[in-house]
Amino acid sequence: MKKQLIAAVINNKDRISYINLNEDAQYLGWTHDFNIIFPDGVKMGLDLNKEEDLFLLFVLASAWSRTGQWENAAFFTTYLKTRKKYHRNQWLDDDFVKNEMAEKDKNAAWIVSECSGVVPRKKVCFRKDIYASVIVIAKNWNIIKEKLELAECLNDYSLFIDYLASLDGLGTGQKRMRIKIPLILRELRCQGIYPSIPGEFCCVPDERVKAASKELGIVLPTINSIDSLFKASAIIYQQFGELYDIPLFAYKDLQVFGAFKTDN
DNA sequence: TTTTCGGTCGTTCGTTGTAA
C-alpha cells in the first residue's frame, strides 16, 4: 500500500502542482516551485538564499497555520513576492499595513486573475488576521535569523524551534505557530541552506496528513505539544523518507485523479 | 434581475482538562 502510494506520487508529479520532484524523483521542496505562473511566464518560487524570500517562507508558514485551503497561503505569498512587499520595514509601517488590509479582497482577486498554473479549488481569500502575524515576523526578524544561525552553529535545532514556537501571534489571534514549523525546516533542508537539519524534523502532520495516515494505518500521536509534533514528524519521515509528508498530503488528490486506489 | 445582508455551518488550528 505504501509502495503504491509512493509510486503514484512519482508517476503524477507533473499533474499535481506541489509535487516538485526532479528526474531522480528527489523532492525539491514546496517553495522551490509553486507552479503558479505570472503573466510574463516567470514561475513563482522562493530562493531561500535571498533574505526577502526567506522572509516570505515564514509568512507562508504562518499564513498556512490557519484554517482554509492551502491556496490562500500560497497566493498570499505569491502576491507579496510579485509586488515586492517582502521587506520587514514595510511591515513596520502602520499605514502600509492598514492599506494592505483594506484592499485584501481586491488584491486576492487580482493575483488569482493574473496568474495561471494553479487553479484554486475555492475562492482565494487573504484572511484578515494574517497581517498581524506578518508584523510579528517583521518585528522579530533579526532574532529569528540569529536563532536559526545559532541553531545551525551548535547543530541543535531545538533552539530555533522552541523560539519560533514561543512567539505569540504567529497563529490566529495571539496564538502561536506550531504545526507548520516543520515546513520551514524542510524547505531550508531541501534547498540546501541548512542541510544538516534532520529529516525527522521536516514532516508536517496537518489535518490532511493525519487523515491520510489514519486511512493507511499509520499511527500518529495526538499533537498538542512541540514534543508530540516532532514525534509525529519522525514517524512520517520513517515511512516516506525524503518525500517527507508529501505522499500523505497528496493522498486524497491522488485518489480523485484515480492515480491511487485503496484495496477495500 | 442583480447585489447585499445575515445567519448557520464547516474547517483547522492551539489549548485545556482528565485519566492512565
Place this chain on the structure above:
DNA sequence: TTACAACGAACGACCGAAAA
C-alpha cells in the same frame, strides 16, 4: 509524565432572504 479527547477561537464558505 504521558496520551488523548474535548473544547473554544477565529475565521471563511455557503445559502437563502431582502433590498436595490
